[in-house]
Amino acid sequence: MDDQHLIPHLFRTEYRKIVAVLCKRFGIDQIAIAEDIAGETFLLASEAWGLKGAPENPTAWLYTVAKNKTRDQIKHRAVFMKNVVPEIKGVQDPDEVDIDLSVGNIKDSQLAMIFAVCHPCISQEAQIGLALNILCGFGVAEIAHAFLTNKEVIYKRLQRSKEKLRSEMIKIEPPTLTEVNERLESVLMTLYLLFNEGYYSGSQETSIRTEFCIEAMQLNRILIDNDISNTPSANALFSLMCFQSSRLTARTDEHGESILYDDQDVSSWDQQLIEKGNYYLNQALKGTRLSKYQLEATIAFWHTNKEDTQEKWESILQLYNRLLLIEYSPIVALSRTYALAKANGKREALIEAGKIGLTDYPLYHSLLGNLYTDIDNSKAIEHYRTALKLARSNSERKAMEKEIAKLTNAEG
Secondary structure, eight states, rough: OOOOHHHHHHHHHHHHHHHHHHOOOOOOOGGGHHHHHHHHHHHHHHHHHHHHOOOOOHHHEEEEHHHHHHHHHHHHHHHHHHTGGGSSSTSGGGGGHHHHHOHHHHHHHHHHHHHTTTOOOOOOOHHHHHIIIIIIIOOOOHHHHHHHHOOOHOOOOOOHHHHHHTTTTOSOOOOOOOHHHHHHHHHHHHHHHHHHHHHTTOOSSSSOHHHHHHHHHHHHHHTTSGGGOOOOHHHHHHHHHHHHHHHTTBBTTTOOOOOOGGGGGGGGHHHHHHHHHHHHHHHTTTTOOOOOOHHHHHHHHHHOOOOOOHHHHHHHHHHHHHHHSSSSHHHHHHHHHHHHHHHHHHHHHHHHHTTTOOTTOOOHHHHHHHHHHTHHHHHHHHHHHHHHHHOOOOOOOOHHHHHHHHHHHHHH
């Protein structure tokens, strides 16, 4: 990797590790100092490496600088010296403070940080924002762009959330079995929503934010690599992410335009990710309780089956039926309607689609456009035009324009 891309890459992978270790060492109330230390470490790297080039072991260089800057902070910050150092047993000199950036402690610290950030004392929306900011290293501007709001809104949301965690004195420590049982569902939902924000991005420029998907998978992997949080549901969610990610490159063309499932080039699907998804799905199905993640992962598994068979779509339809019984969602109902059309025909699917009523949702009208095609092309064009007006990204708009042009030419 060239020097130009090395620091951004390392920022994505190492920033969160440094912050997690420092917060675990000194507490959630020192999160601002932890972020300052991590930020200053990368600023120094940018300056030094720009002049002299990257060192032989860039990661070790970052960790050494982070340790030194931590000791400097302890020496020069009166509040830190007064409130934190006395709590570090046996330490008389700041130079004696041990900052453990070993692989094992980094993993333990990140796991602890995930459960702290996903504490139920803050909202799901705030949890996702903090996960992006603290665990993934995304800046305020990036998060605001992703969620179609301004930087001030995100900044205030993050500050309120951090203050809430401080006021509630949430500890950053490896979760107990009881805490895992109580809060794993919230953690999994945060990672699920983070992945979905990447897979169906709200950004105007793109319908896919691959980096969000990667970050969600890396955080999910921390869960399944730890015995205490390695549950069937965590494996199922990771399996789902693998299956969905296997088709990421097939979902857009070289111009960034969206490609619908039926038109995707199956040869571009990532077979290694599909195999990995199969492995973790098998791990997930060893549990006794069936979760929505296991059902969704199995649906995603069927979508990686290249054969367009009746068995495939009937299996997917039945899985959607079970999923809706566990947790009703109009978006899931919409996805079920597509499977119903494949299994039982478009006319039956149109009846079901009319019951959902997601009139402000672009994919609803896109689906209706698909269902009406060859049944009533004028209605199909009408729905595609509505989807075009509601489209969130340029790639979605171009996809709708293509479908309208295709039907208009057929009508003409």
